[in-house]
Amino acid sequence: MAATITVDIVAPDQTLWSGTARSVSAPTVEGSIGLLAQHEPVLAVLRAGSVAVVGEDGARTEVAIEGGFLSFDQDKVTIVADAGSGLAAYE
Template identity: 50%
Template structure:
């Protein structure tokens, strides 16, 4: 099993964030979805809510967070592509 995910977060204006991650949590239309390395392939519609990515780093990693306005998420072979309709820039901050 792979130890990390390769994540691409894309909006209407292009790439918002891209990089390696340990995990990802997203607001699926039917509830929160969590993705870890080795996850089965999935395609999910997203609703409005918080998208959180835990990235690799010294000392155990850090978390990033965006409030997304819907879109979809695709997972296949530890490659995660998140395409969002919009990002609420006023709510976009690193997670504490």
């Protein structure tokens, strides 16, 4: 069984995505970042773009954001988005 991470993507008025995942990739102001279990702790400023989450079942979900912050520590990703504008799921 692949190691998983806990993911919470929130905007000021709603939860955009929450659950466990195999990986997360996000657009930071310094470039894209990819996160897997046991990644070093990181705090990053996000730019507008799409956060991609690969769930435990392998399904890919993308969440459009307008910017915000990302925190990763102890296999938990928290993304606080300035605003979320959409959700798309891919098999």
